[in-house]
Amino acid sequence: MCLRIVFLSLLALLLSPVHAATLDARWQALEGLQADFVQVQRDVDGVLLAESAGRFVLQRPGRFRWDYTEPYAQTIVADGVNLWTYDPDLAQVTRRPAEQALQGTPAALLADRQALTTTFEIAPLPSEGGQDGWRLTPKTDDGEFSRIDLWMQAQTPVRMVFADALGGITEIRFEQVTLNPALTGKAFRFDVPAGVDVVDIQ
Template identity: 40%
Template sequence: MSKLKVAVLVAAFSFPGALAAAGMDDLKLFLSQTKSAKSRFAQTVVARNGKTTQKASGTFVFQRPGKFRFVYEQPYAQVIVGDGQKLWTWDKDLNQVTVKPMTQALGATPAALLTGDGQLERNFVLKDAGESDGLAWVEATPKQQDAGFERVRIGFGAGQLRNMEVRDNFGQTTLIQFTSFESNPKLDTAEFHFTPPKGADVVGD
C-alpha cells in the first residue's frame, strides 16, 4: 500500500460561472463545463478523536474522463498518475511503483466523482448538504458497501470548487483544500503517461 490512500487523492478543480445557490447546481455545472484543470492542494487527515495525524501538499493536473496526475511534495515525494487505463503510484523514498487497472482502482471512489464520465448516479446517492463556512455543499454516499469510505462532501463557493471532505469507514476524515487552480487549461499529454524509474520495484498488474 502507498503512504497515501489513492481513494482520496484525486480530486477537484474550478469552473467558470456565477455563484450558485445549491451545491447540486454547482456540481452539475462543474461536470458540464470543466474538462480539464490544474491546481495546488493541501490535505489534512483527522482521526476520529479530532487529532490531526497527517498533513500533505502538492499539485495536480486533470483531464476528464479518468486522466490525472498528482504530485505530492510534502511531507514526502509521491506521484500518482491515472492514464485512463492504469493507475500508477510511485513512492520515491521506497522507489516502489504500484500499478492497478483503472476500473479496479477508481470505481465508486471520490476520484470517480470528479474525474469520471459524469454518470454519478450509477455509483453514488447525491444530495444537497446545505451551506456552511460560506460554501454550498453536496454529499455523495457510495452505493457499494465495500467502497472503503462512508461519504464525501464537496464544497463550492463563488463559482469554484473549494473543498472536499472524505470520511472513511474508521471515522477518519481527509480534508482537501484547492488553491491557485485553473479551469480548462491546455495540458501536455505527457502529464498522463508514467514510466517506472530505473531500478524501481513494480508491484501489481
C-alpha cells in the first residue's frame, strides 16, 4: 500500500501541469449545465448524515438554481447579484449578496468561469469507468473545504466530492446531464411568494 501511495504521488507530481491544463480547458468551455443531482453527506467516520436530491441549473458566470425535492423542498437561487434561499416549510426567504455568500463554496466553484489553476493545485486521479478525475487542493485555507475531487466524462461534470476541514465528506452526483442548454434569465429570477417573510443578511 505504501509503495502504491508513493507511486501515485510521484505520478501526480510529474503529470500535474499537463492534467491541470486539460482540466482548465474543459472547465472553462462549460457555459451552462442542467442536471438531476443526488447529494450525500458523511462524517469523518463515514457515517451517513444526510441524503438529498433535486434539480440543478447553471449559467456562467454567477447564476444557478438548486431545487431540492428530497427529503424536503428548498430552493437556492443565485441571480448574479443576490443569493436567495427559500424554505417553504418555514415560509421564509433569506437574501444575501451573492459574491460574499458564495466565496469558497462548492457553488462558487461551479458558477465561476475563472481558471481552476488560479486558486487550486491540481493533481490527476486514476480514471474510473471512462471518467477522468482530478484532485483540487486550495492554495489558501480560507475556504470551506480542504480538497475537492472532480470527475468528468468528456466535457461533462458527473461527480464532485468535497472534504471539509473536520474530515466530513459531501458527494454530489449529476445525472441526466444537459451540457450548455439554452436558458433564459427567467430560470434564475426568484419571485418571493405571497405571505413569505424576507430576511436580509449582510
